[in-house]
Amino acid sequence: MSPPAAARPAVARMRRTRWQLTVLITAISTVCLIVLGLVAAVIDARSRDRVVDEAISRVATGVAGSITLDTDEVLDLTDVKSYDLANGETAVLVVSKSADGTWTEAFGHLRSWLPGKEVAAGIVDDAILAEDSVFRDGTDSQGRSVRLVAQPLFWEDSEVEVVVFAGTNPQTFGPERALLIWSLVIGGLLLVLCSALAAYWLSGRSMRQVIVLLDEQEKFLGDAAHELRTPLSTLRLVTAPRHRNPHEIDRALHEAHGLGDRMERIVSGLLARARMQSGLAEPERVQLLLDQLTESVIEGFGPANILVETVPCVVIGDPGLLGLAIRNLVENAITHGAVNRGAPVEVHVADGRVSVRDHGPGLNPQVSSNPFDRGVSAGRGSGIGLALVAWIADLHGGSAGMEPAAGGGTIATLTLPRPPA
Known part of the structure; x- marks a missing residue:
């Protein structure tokens, strides 16, 4: 089972980047607000000083104009004492x-x-x-x-x-300036808080799609590793160095060639799946004979003990993806039916439905409720193969299911809608 999203290194790096962006944007906003606050305070102080200077200059000029000098050069302040500005x-x-x-x-x-x-x-x-x-x-x-x-x-x-x-x-402008300073400080703190929240939300929103792409990338890598593990192991055995006669060398080359073709089909299918999930491509929609497609997939398993019964039926879908789904069902049956080597894997095709039965121990209670969920496994695989089957079935408007078989074992089915007449 894959680790939770929060535990993955890529997601952890994205979260750190999100916090770094939040801190950076908040720091820039804080510096800008501090500069604007200082500018506002300086402009307000100069404006207040100018107003104050004009006010006191007007009073001084008025008082000076009301002072007179009598003939004995004695100051006459009678008008000053009754002057409104001089007593305000x-x-x-x-x-x-x-x-x-x-x-x-x-x-x-x-x-x-x-x-x-x-x-x-x-x-x-x-x-x-x-x-x-x-x-x-x-x-x-x-x-x-x-x-x-x-x-x-x-x-x-x-x-x-x-x-x-x-x-x-002295009490006129002190409280007003203090009120302005406190307003700038409190307003600046609120704006910094709003900036931090907005930066955190916007950075998270912008990275959401990146995280989705990272998830798809990790799924693709995991699926590729799962799908290529078996053919690579077989290829290693086929090409292992040992003394061979010419007949064995020809057979080994033939098997290696077949395995190379198989891996090429697997990689092509996984790439197609990744491109479709990212919206870069659409699945191919062609009419095909489901029975012939199934038989060609079974031929790729070589001498495996597989019994095939087919009835000609036509479906519409992507041959590569449907072939991948059928192969995964058969491989799952071979893997879980290995406890009874003598019993064959039975494949039946009819009416747009592919049924694969094994004679293994049956459904594990651990996976019986969700055998097609990604990462769910009975212990012999990664659980990706059946998840791909469910995804391909859903992509074609069909369904995938698994149920106990009478007499032991399980029956896995891939059901596709029939094309219109």
């Missing part, structure tokens, strides 16, 4: 340079969201030096990340210098 969700700080050159805070809103005085003083100097808005990433007084802008403000014919700070709410 954005932190605002207005610092001015005193006469002694130090910077003092003139107005503050949500001051805890902005850096301390020392850090703010350094940013003020940068803004004054640049004479333009300066954006910075920093931390507020509580150590939280904050984005801020410092915009300088000058007046003509005045030495008063003012810098307006505007900073984001």
